[in-house]
Amino acid sequence: MRDVYVIGIGITSFSRLEYPLVEIAAYPAIMAMKDCGLTKVDHLFVANMGASRLNHQTALASAVVDHLSLCPAGAECIENGPASGASAIKAGYMAIASGLHDTVMVIGAERLREANNLEATDFVASLTHPLAEQIYGVTLPSMAGMFTRLYMEKYGVTSRHLAMVAIKNHDNAMFNKFAHLHEPISFEGILDSEDALTNNPMVADPLRFYDMCPVSDGGACLILASAEVAKKVKRPLIRLAGVGQATDTHCVHERKEPTDLLAVRGAAAQAFKMAGVKPSEVSVAELHDAFTILEIAESEEVGFFKKGQGHIALAEGYTGLKGKLPINPSGGLKAKGHPVGATGVGQAHEIVTQLRGEAGERQVKNAKIGFTTNFGGFGNNVVALTFIKEK
Amino acid sequence: MAVDLEKLLRPVDNPAPPFPPKVVTLANGEKMVIRQIGRDDIPTILPFVEPLIHVERDYYDIVAARLYAELLGYYRHRVQDEYVLVAQINGELAAIVNGRRVDPKVGMSYHTLSLKRGMRVGAHAFAAKMEYHIDILKQDEVLIVAESPIGFRRWMIEYKLEKRFHIQHELGGVPSFSLTRELFERARGSLIVGSRPVPKPLLEKAMAAILPPADPPKPPFDTLAATRAAYDSTGTALRIQRRKQEKGK
Numbered sequence: 001m002r003d004v005y006v007i008g009i010g011i012t013s014f015s016r017l018e019y020p021l022v023e024i025a026a027y028p029a030i031m032a033m034k035d036c037g038l039t040k041v042d043h044l045f046v047a048n049m050g051a052s053r054l055n056h057q058t059a060l061a062s063a064v065v066d067h068l069s070l071c072p073a074g075a076e077c078i079e080n081g082p083a084s085g086a087s088a089i090k091a092g093y094m095a096i097a098s099g100l101h102d103t104v105m106v107i108g109a110e111r112l113r114e115a116n117n118l119e120a121t122d123f124v125a126s127l128t129h130p131l132a133e134q135i136y137g138v139t140l141p142s143m144a145g146m147f148t149r150l151y152m153e154k155y156g157v158t159s160r161h162l163a164m165v166a167i168k169n170h171d172n173a174m175f176n177k178f179a180h181l182h183e184p185i186s187f188e189g190i191l192d193s194e195d196a197l198t199n200n201p202m203v204a205d206p207l208r209f210y211d212m213c214p215v216s217d218g219g220a221c222l223i224l225a226s227a228e229v230a231k232k233v234k235r236p237l238i239r240l241a242g243v244g245q246a247t248d249t250h251c252v253h254e255r256k257e258p259t260d261l262l263a264v265r266g267a268a269a270q271a272f273k274m275a276g277v278k279p280s281e282v283s284v285a286e287l288h289d290a291f292t293i294l295e296i297a298e299s300e301e302v303g304f305f306k307k308g309q310g311h312i313a314l315a316e317g318y319t320g321l322k323g324k325l326p327i328n329p330s331g332g333l334k335a336k337g338h339p340v341g342a343t344g345v346g347q348a349h350e351i352v353t354q355l356r357g358e359a360g361e362r363q364v365k366n367a368k369i370g371f372t373t374n375f376g377g378f379g380n381n382v383v384a385l386t387f388i389k390e391k
Numbered sequence: 392m393a394v395d396l397e398k399l400l401r402p403v404d405n406p407a408p409p410f411p412p413k414v415v416t417l418a419n420g421e422k423m424v425i426r427q428i429g430r431d432d433i434p435t436i437l438p439f440v441e442p443l444i445h446v447e448r449d450y451y452d453i454v455a456a457r458l459y460a461e462l463l464g465y466y467r468h469r470v471q472d473e474y475v476l477v478a479q480i481n482g483e484l485a486a487i488v489n490g491r492r493v494d495p496k497v498g499m500s501y502h503t504l505s506l507k508r509g510m511r512v513g514a515h516a517f518a519a520k521m522e523y524h525i526d527i528l529k530q531d532e533v534l535i536v537a538e539s540p541i542g543f544r545r546w547m548i549e550y551k552l553e554k555r556f557h558i559q560h561e562l563g564g565v566p567s568f569s570l571t572r573e574l575f576e577r578a579r580g581s582l583i584v585g586s587r588p589v590p591k592p593l594l595e596k597a598m599a600a601i602l603p604p605a606d607p608p609k610p611p612f613d614t615l616a617a618t619r620a621a622y623d624s625t626g627t628a629l630r631i632q633r634r635k636q637e638k639g640k
Binding site for chain 1: 421509510511540544581584586
């Protein structure tokens with residue numbers, strides 16, 4: 001297989017965007033083309049989850065390729081729930097590694113503002129099992145609430161640890177102009193003061209308001225290329241060195257141990273093995289923290305910490321921006337935002353920015369190896385990526 | 392015979408107890424002081440409201456325009472029994488709420504304008520307004536409408552307001568809802584929070600001056616974006632319009 005490089009990146013703000021979905025997809029693509037200087041690509045993969053249901057738009061890739069004047073490049077959509085973004089990157093990787101194409105544009109785009117919060121929650125819940133989960137009113141927050149309760153009982157995670165994740169990621173997002181939330185929060189405001197329960201009400205016990213990611217619109221883009229093309233482009237050489245994907249049971253209750261995220265474990269192991277690196281060598285990671293507990297759980301499953309030790313490492317500042325292994329320097333889904341289909345591409349955008357040394361005030365020192373986990377369903381379809389900065 | 396028209400045009404306010412200042416801790420730990428201001432303070436805050444009339448986002452334009460008129464009406468004695476509360480963080484204006492007494496039993500909520508977004512700033516200020524009507528003025532209900540989806544979610548849904556569609560609200564045609572004393576009591580301690588007395592240094596800081604908001608809401612990049620997104624989801628009409636404009640040049 002051929003080596004694959006990320007040569008161009010672009011992103012929109014992850015917030016409430018008052019633009020049509022096609023423009024949300026096109027804007028970061030234009031930025032990415034400007035970034036690497038290419039005006040043509042061989043193929044487009046467009047990651048999206050809700051266009052047909054929320055935006056009354058199908059075949060989004062066909063609209064985007066024409067909007068960008070990139071015809072006759074091939075174009076197709078990738079829908080894999082909240083892991084659509086990383087799945088599209090994986091498709092792009094395969095296209096180049098196999099020799100089918102030399103340049104592939106991977107776009108993630110989502111416009112959720114058509115839906116109010118209840119509709120958005122219902123929309124995302126449509127990825128659960130229709131007969132065993134969905135009809136009983138299961139939502140992703142409720143699933144995460146049950147998962148968190150088990151995790152607390154088994155490993156000693158507390159509400160304070162969850163708040164630490166939220167505070168850390170809100171603080172990181174303050175340095176990210178593309179982040180949805182630019183609101184620093186504090187223990188006093190969300191946990192300790194008399195008014196905290198109003199500021200931070202319970203949503204799905206034990207998860208509170210600030211344990212949840214916002215509902216965001218947004219788009220992000222990577223341009224992937226073969227080594228031959230990458231060396232002609234005068235940008236830092238960032239290699240997409242490892243790609244892993246694994247699945248788990250559709251129904252969470254069918255898992256032998258509900259607190260184990262085996263798909264995360266499997267996808268990460270593949271992505272590390274393929275890249276030839278160990279979890280301990282990673283400089284910076286973006287983990288899929290749609291709920292604060294997920295950052296802690298995933299940090300253990302991917303191999304950064306032993307099972308049950310993630311919250312301890314967090315409390316010791318290990319995962320902070322100035323810690324030994326910064327996690328979610330972008331603000332993560334928690335504060336940067338979660339435009340579901342675009343999230344995985346947004347995570348990769350952050351890692352490439354970090355490895356290039358272009359992250360400004362949130363720059364992780366000497367970042368050489370970056371890692372992402374894009375979590376679909378409630379851990380039933382996970383894609384992990386490893387990026388390496390080359391000299 | 393000379394007639395003093397001003398006497399006819401100017402309503403006479405009924406005496407009302409003042410709103411005792413309170414302090415609320417925000418999610419970021421900052422302390423927000425909510426207090427009542429008088430007519431003399433209105434010229435200070437009008438310049439902070441005016442720019443928001445041009446912010447076509449989340450109905451800031453409509454709310455700011457109407458609130459501006461209501462504040463002016465209060466200042467120039469053209470509304471009876473109006474009151475204005477402000478929320479301040481480190482002296483900076485964070486929110487304005489206003490309303491009036493219709494009669495001893497019924498209050499009329501006018502507007503809630505957040506000049507600092509997020510952190511439930513507007514929600515806390517609105518809660519203080521409800522507290523003023525129910526706890527301080529001892530009224531039985533407050534009539535409320537919402538102009539924005541955010542307002543609808545904050546007031547109608549969170550407080551589970553009762554419908555009063557047969558009553559015309561003073562703000563116009565949108566259906567009226569009501570916060571009754573019973574609903575208020577249910578929300579006490581959960582939505583209605585804050586403490587009194589306000590620590591002296593905090594109150595002194597708030598009373599010293601109403602400072603301009605540090606980061607007020609700004610217009611979106613494209614002032615027609617909201618309309619365009621609603622009626623032209625693919626952006627085609629806009630591109631045709633731009634081409635026509637370019638050809639015209």
